[in-house]
Amino acid sequence: MTTSDVKNKPYHYLIVFDNTTNSEVMRRMVGQTARPDVAVAHNVYGAGLAGFQANLDLPTAILRSGDRLSLVSRYTDDQAGNGNGTDYWFGGLQIDQGNHGYLDVVQVQNGKLHVAGWHATNQAVGRDHHVLILFDASQGREIARLNATAAARPDIAKIYPMISNAATAGFTADFALTPAMATDNLQVISRYSSDADANSDYVDFWSTPRRLTTDLSNQGWLDDVSIRDGQLHITGWHATNLALGRRYHTIIILNANTGKEIVRQTTDQLVKRTDLVRAFPNVLTAQQSGINVTMQLKPGMADQPIQIISRYSTTADANSDYVDYWFNPQYLVKDAGNYANLDGFGIRDSKIYASGWHASDRSLGRPYHYIIVFDATPGINRELMRFDVTKQEVSRPDVAQAYPQLLTAQNAGFNISFANDPNFTNGHQLQIVSRWTDDPAGNGNAVDYWFKPRLIEL
DSSP states (O other): OOOGGGTTOOEEEEEEEETTTTEEEEEEEOOOBOOHHHHHHOOSTTGGGBBOOOOOOOOHHHHHHOOOEEEEEEEESOTTSOSSEEEEEEEEEOOOOOEEEEEEEEEEETTEEEEEEEEEEGGGTTOOEEEEEEEETTTTEEEEEEEOEEEOOHHHHHHOTTOTTGGGOEEEEEEEOOGGGGTSEEEEEEEEESSTTOSSSEEEEEOOOEESOSOOOEEEEEEEEEEETTEEEEEEEEEEGGGTTOOEEEEEEEETTTOOEEEEEEESSOBOOHHHHHHOTTOTTGGGOEEEEEEEOOTTTTTSOEEEEEEEESSTTOOSSEEEEEOOOBOSOSOOOOEEEEEEEEEETTEEEEEEEEEOGGGTTOOEEEEEEEEOSTTTOEEEEEEEOTTTOBOOHHHHHHOTTOTTSTTOEEEEEEEOOHHHHTTOEEEEEEEEESOTTSOSSEEEEEOOOEEOOO
């Protein structure tokens, strides 16, 4: 304000006046600010120091009310801002009563649903708790809520200079993934509330509903299924947006003929496959869709075809809320035959000995090798004794050469001997049984080879 009437009026006040209620809202004394440009334009007393600058903290009720306000500049001889004054009434102050916001980012990032945006409104004044609510617009229900992480937004402050929280209107949050995020429309509600639980006295901004993805394909591939070092090794991938929120990945092995489950293995440590990101750019979980497991061999895996299932589930037991990919049935081994030979069986140095080999890939998952001596004499038919030859590991390179398709041929040999008791053996027909089993005691689920009985005569 420039006028010669301000001479001898050293106190300069800014006053905010409520025209709606016809009452003063607040006043503040301000210092002198040099304005040489004003002095050039107006040849009056004090023009060179006519500038002013102040931050006026308006009461919460005024910011929310929407009343018509005016700014008054007053020079006065009264230190309290009354007395003999000279006023200048500026045009009306328009306090923005809008509720503005925008959701800039909604994306899966580092295994979370990352959201970012801004919410600027004077209605937030006095409502100091900022909460973000993830809302399922398809089902009409809240999924989750988190306290917002504030972010500076100087760009919003430039657009909305009359909103008190515009400069700090930014927000970010990272929500845990849920299965509904793959199929439903989602909204983010930005809420300012005076209550910590954010369930009363609040102002909301609702983002436009949007889908994270429309790609609900379910695809998979097995790169390798093989037996290494006596274990089943499986690599491949299973890529689908339906895996969102299903953090547990389970590989299940079935008997393809009977449909009976043989074994399963579950992990929440997903395997990275950056190559699949390029192959399936619309699958949000593609980078963590790899399969790389080593499983214990079980009886029956080599007897009949197996079926491998890749399952994503919300629970560690993988028995509910899941999505599956069923790979084609396949045989683990090329040859499921049962081969053996008794190289030697007789009496030597008062001992009965037996040597030979027993090779069958059906023994996979049956790691215990027993030789059973059976009395096959008519009317007797009973086991005499058994020997655990598991740790013998008699190498038989000749068998491996003869049966190159068998994974178990190399260590198929056995060699036993035991004291001969003529009272129990002379004139008896003894039979050697080679058994591979899953039971350390030599019983259980077994693959047997019964050699022809031999008559023992002294």
